[in-house]
Amino acid sequence: MVRDYNNRHALEQKLRSAPTPSAADHLMVGHWRTMATVLARTGQAEAVRQAIASVPELSLRFSGPGEWLVVSEVEAPSGLVRRLGELCDGRAHVVDQSDGRVVFRLAGPNVRSILAKGIGLDLHPAAFTIGGSANALCGHIPVNLARTDEDTFELIVPRSYAESLFDDLTKMGRAFDLTAAFSD
C-alpha cells in the first residue's frame, strides 16, 4: 500500500487491546474520517454556509464567524476538498484536516453526565440541539463539540491532543463503565 509509511492512527497504541463488548455508554474513534476547514471571505459567510448546508452528506461544525469544520462520512480527503472548492466557488478558503484531527463519538444514556465533567456548556437537549456544534474546552483541551443524534456527541481534536483527550474521556466515563473501540 502506497501510504504505509504514515498509516498509523494517533490512538493505535491506546486502543491496541482486544475489543470488549461495548457497554451502554460507548466511545467510538473513527479510524480515518474526512474533514476540512472552510473560512469564508469577508461578507460571504452566509452564502458559503448555505452552499455547504444544501448537501445532506456534509456536516457543518461551527468554529467561528464565517468558519466551519466540514465533516464527511462518504468522501475521501481529496474528493472533499474538490467538492468544497466547487461549492464555495472562490468565496472561501478550504484546507484539508483529515490527517490533522481525530474524531471521537460518544454515545449512550449517560453521555451528558460524562461530558459535563469536562465541558462548561449547557448540554440540556433543549439547549444543545441536534445539529448544534461549538468550540469549547474539555478540561484543558480545545475541542469542537457537536450533537449528531439524540444521545450522541462528537468531539474533534487536533491529532496531537488525541491521546490526552482519550485518557480524560476514559476517566470521565469510568463511573458509567464507558467502553472504547475503533469504529471501523
Next chain:
Amino acid sequence: MASLITCPHCGLRPKEEFAIRGDASRGRPEPMDSDEAWHDYVYVRANPRGRTLEHWHHVAGCRRFLVVERDTATHEVYSVVDAAEFARRAAQ
C-alpha cells in the same frame, strides 16, 4: 465558575476559555509619533479600579478578539462586542 463572558459568537462561556490582552481604550500612536508617545503606549499601564475596556481573546472558542466592558472590582460585565465591530463603531 464565577466569571462568565457572553461571547457574541459563542454565547455564555467561562473565563478559562479567554486570554485577557489588556486596555482596549487606547489608540495606537502614528508611526512617526514621539518616543514618549510610543513608550507610553507600549510600556505604561494604568491599573484602574472600576469600569474598564479590555481586549479579551476567545482562544478556546471562536478565536476572535472581543472588547469587554467590565468592572475590575465587581466583575460586572456591561458589554461584549467583537473587536472588529468595536473598531468600526469607533471610526464612525
